[in-house]
Amino acid sequence: xSVFTEQQKLTILEDLVAINSxxxxxxxxxxxxxxxxxxxxxxxxxxxxTETRVNLVAEIGxxxxxFGISGHMDVVSPGDVSNWSTDPxxxxxxxxxxxxxxxxxxxxxxxALAIAMIELKESNSLTKGSVxxxxxxxxEVGGAGSKKLYEEGYMDxxxxxxxxxxxxxxxxxxxxxxxxFKVTSKGxxxxxxxxxxxYNAIDPLAEFITRVNAEVRDPSRSNxxxxxxxxxxxxxxxxxxxxxxxxxxxxxxxxxxxxxxxTEEVIAKFNEIAEEINKQKDAKxxxxxxxxxxxxxxxxxxxxxxxxxxxxxxxxxxxPGTIGSPGVTDGSNFLxxxxxxxxxxxxxxxxxxxxxxxxxxVHKDVYLKFIDLYKEMILAFNQ
Ligand SMILES: [Zn+2]
Numbered sequence: 001x002s003v004f005t006e007q008q009k010l011t012i013l014e015d016l017v018a019i020n021s022x023x024x025x026x027x028x029x030x031x032x033x034x035x036x037x038x039x040x041x042x043x044x045x046x047x048x049x050t051e052t053r054v055n056l057v058a059e060i061g062x063x064x065x066x067f068g069i070s071g072h073m074d075v076v077s078p079g080d081v082s083n084w085s086t087d088p089x090x091x092x093x094x095x096x097x098x099x100x101x102x103x104x105x106x107x108x109x110x111x112a113l114a115i116a117m118i119e120l121k122e123s124n125s126l127t128k129g130s131v132x133x134x135x136x137x138x139x140e141v142g143g144a145g146s147k148k149l150y151e152e153g154y155m156d157x158x159x160x161x162x163x164x165x166x167x168x169x170x171x172x173x174x175x176x177x178x179x180x181f182k183v184t185s186k187g188x189x190x191x192x193x194x195x196x197x198x199y200n201a202i203d204p205l206a207e208f209i210t211r212v213n214a215e216v217r218d219p220s221r222s223n224x225x226x227x228x229x230x231x232x233x234x235x236x237x238x239x240x241x242x243x244x245x246x247x248x249x250x251x252x253x254x255x256x257x258x259x260x261x262x263t264e265e266v267i268a269k270f271n272e273i274a275e276e277i278n279k280q281k282d283a284k285x286x287x288x289x290x291x292x293x294x295x296x297x298x299x300x301x302x303x304x305x306x307x308x309x310x311x312x313x314x315x316x317x318x319x320p321g322t323i324g325s326p327g328v329t330d331g332s333n334f335l336x337x338x339x340x341x342x343x344x345x346x347x348x349x350x351x352x353x354x355x356x357x358x359x360x361x362v363h364k365d366v367y368l369k370f371i372d373l374y375k376e377m378i379l380a381f382n383q
Contacts, residue, residue, distance in 0.1 A: 003040075003122045009115055009368060010098075012036070014091040016107040017100040026073035026137040026145075030056040033114055033135060040118045044133075047148060053137040055145045057154060060121045061130035067378050068132050068161040069117070070146075070330055071110035071348070072139030075102040076356045083358050097361040105355035108362040109164030109348035109370070110135060116374035125375075129382040132158060136330050142291045146330035155334050160304050160343040160381055162374075163329045166350025168316070168366055171308055173345050174225045174324035177257035177295035177332060179266055182250060183208060183274070185238075186284040189247040201249040202238045204283040209233050209251055211273050216255070216266065223258040223297065225324030229266070230256040252290075256326055259297045267292075293332035297324075297340060304343035307380045312347075315369045320347075327352070343381075 004012075019028045030046055037044045037058050044058035056073075078088035078101045086092040088101035098108070117133050120126045134154060136145030149155065165172075185205040190198025213233065222228040231253065238249025255266050267289055274285040300322050312320035329346050338344070349370040350362045 003119045004115060006368060009111070009371065010091075010364070012115060013098065013103070013108055013111045013367065016111055017091040017102050018089055020089055021074050021102075022077045023074055023138070024052070027052065027054050029073040030054050030135060033058075036114065037118065040121060042118065042121055047152065049137050049144050049148045053144070055137055055149055056133075056135040057149070058117070058133040059130055060117055061126045061382075063129055064157065065129040065159040065382050066132055066157050067129065067382055068134060068155065068158040068334070069113045069164065069374070069378075070134040070136065070161065070334070071106050071113055071164045072136045072145065072330060073110065074138055075105065075107070079358065085359055093364065096364050098364050098367065099359060099361045101360065103362045104166045104350035104360040106165050106348060106350065108350055108367045109166065112349055112367060112370040112374060113164050115371050116378070119371070120375055120378065125379060126382060131378055131382075139330050143293055143328070143330055143333050146333035150333045150336055155337070160302075161331065161334055162377070163331055163346045164348030164370075165329055165346045165352075166348055166355055166362070167346050167352050168349055168370070169320055169351065171305060171312070171320050171322045171345050171347045172325045173300035173305055173322055174297045175295065175328055175331065175346070176226050176230070176326050177263060178291065178293045178328045179255040179257055179263050179289070180291040181253040181255070181270055182288045182290050183253070183270070184248065184250045184286045184288070186286070187245065187247050187249070187282070190245040192243045192245055195245050198245040198247075199282040201246045204277050204280065204285055205238065205249045205251055208273060208277055208285055209236070211277070212253070212270065215273065216269050218261060221258075221260050223260055223324070225300070226258045226295065226297070226326075229258050229261045230326070231266075257295050259295055263292050263294055293328050294336065296329070296331040296335050296344065298335075298342055298344045299340050302341065302343035304377075304381055305345060307377055308345060308347050311373050311377055315373050316366070325352070
């Protein structure tokens, strides 16, 4: 049963794209969805994360199994708007494609989940268990929203989770973690002709980078699905002037972790190397963790993955494959206490490779079909 006409489904997506939620302002998206849910008698709760940023949680049905559905409300910056062929905040249809910032990542997924939930409620077709909709803030910048929901216990009784990130062609059931460091070295400024009067902050930092590159990477360890840990120094800053001994230097690192080589172990290694270098006279290296999202590993053998593959074939004519991915999702926070067998997947309208691009789009029919696919998937699981 369809509660909404095709035009109404498109209007909801259009309204969501029109709300500029570039790394902020998710509250307007949350309020829009809260109002939409309320029109169909679904209560929802705004869960504050900071003074200005919020999550939204809504639920239908009662008891278990609890089917978790989730999407983030923020989008990444459109960059230079003049590079876009259309206004990024006006959903524009061309040749069966819907263009706009978030059309792909991931307001189409978010809208499809919300609409699916309303239609399940209106048709009274959910006869067992419940569906918990969790819209998050700040996914693109560290996952503060999903962390908050996890900490407040919203995941405790959840039996399966779908994150509707763009991945229409392939089901992602595991992904790496992401860990950021800022490493600062303090020295003492001096004229470069009299370096003994100061201490060059770059020297110990250069040694630190060399050692981390050599000692943190470990090709002997890898995950069956996710492969090896990846580690890179991505930013280096230091010095003001060519004839001055620099007082401060800093380097940033991004690490993509795997369960066999996790966040804690990498942090310990960074600290250990810093401590050893700091034994040298005057070296002062400080390691700061600026983001830590754990990896998500599930075995991908759940009934939910099978249901999703069958539905993918039914709706799109081709059985979607399954993979582990190097990218992170809110699953990093949501699945902190779940085991390998937990039915998790990232599966949603749009293409993974299209995320964060200029002129991002989703195929109109894919967006519309995912609404029905989600309804069927939830009903097949909650039996
Ligand atoms: Zn996304």
